[in-house]
Amino acid sequence: MKREALIFDVDGTLAETEEVHRAAFNAAFTDAGLAWRWDVPLYGALLKVTGGKERLRHYAALQGEHPDDGLVQALHAAKNRHYGVMMREGGAHLRPGVADLVATAKASGYRLAIATTTSRVNVEVLIDATWGRPGRGLFAAIIAGEDVPRKKPAPDAYLQALAALHLPASACLAFEDSCNGLQAARAAGLATIVTPGLYTAGEDFAGATAILPDLSGFQLAAYGA
Numbered sequence: 219m220k221r222e223a224l225i226f227d228v229d230g231t232l233a234e235t236e237e238v239h240r241a242a243f244n245a246a247f248t249d250a251g252l253a254w255r256w257d258v259p260l261y262g263a264l265l266k267v268t269g270g271k272e273r274l275r276h277y278a279a280l281q282g283e284h285p286d287d288g289l290v291q292a293l294h295a296a297k298n299r300h301y302g303v304m305m306r307e308g309g310a311h312l313r314p315g316v317a318d319l320v321a322t323a324k325a326s327g328y329r330l331a332i333a334t335t336t337s338r339v340n341v342e343v344l345i346d347a348t349w350g351r352p353g354r355g356l357f358a359a360i361i362a363g364e365d366v367p368r369k370k371p372a373p374d375a376y377l378q379a380l381a382a383l384h385l386p387a388s389a390c391l392a393f394e395d396s397c398n399g400l401q402a403a404r405a406a407g408l409a410t411i412v413t414p415g416l417y418t419a420g421e422d423f424a425g426a427t428a429i430l431p432d433l434s435g436f437q438l439a440a441y442g443a
């Protein structure tokens with residue numbers, strides 16, 4: 219079957235955003251008067267837990283703390299506010315090849331979608347800060363963290379994207395940067411291109427259709443699309 223749509227992960231795939239998320243988490247901790255500080259090695263380990271609120275709870279539990287939902291929500295909202303400011307100040311750029319692939323695919327009639335575990339507000343700020351337009355102008359469907367009962371590596375975000383596109387998995391190609399994301403896409407039946415990033419290089423990408431350094435010069439025709 220000819221492919222009709224491309225489904226993109228966000229963090230690490232469209233842009234190297236995790237350093238911005240990390241800085242924003244640390245700013246939120248400072249605001250809240252917490253002594254928590256997430257450095258690069260620690261954040262690399264914490265990223266195995268997808269979802270910012272889930273990551274906060276996991277880290278707190280490692281400290282023997284069990285913050286109530288209100289505190290987790292407040293810290294996460296503060297983190298996302300900092301993230302928004304940092305992104306608008308140019309905190310992250312699209313990875314090589316992403317803008318060209320999106321433009322070429324759109325001009326060739328492919329439909330585009332997003333399947334991410336990050337919050338919708340973060341997806342919108344990234345798209346606005348990089349493409350300078352709202353997400354709905356570019357993507358036919360945007361499935362974000364709050365839309366799914368289970369985050370990656372569960373397939374929920376991808377299954378919802380397929381449902382929104384009204385397409386079978388065989389008509390789509392997924393783009394991911396992490397093992398968790400690849401597992402989610404594969405569990406939804408999707409052929410997946412992996413471009414490992416800053417925090418995910420060296421992860422296990424067994425089952426990927428291709429593992430590429432980035433999307434520069436990416437040829438859809440080479441992947442049945």
Ligand code: XBP
Pocket residue numbers: 227228229230231236239267268269270271294333334335336337340363370399
């Ligand atoms: C990456 C994530 C997210 C972000 C933080 O998701 O795991 O949790 O680190 O975002 P993906 P939130 O690569 O699938 O886009 O704080 O909004 O959860």
Ligand code: MG
Pocket residue numbers: 227228229230231394395396399
């Ligand atoms: Mg990712």
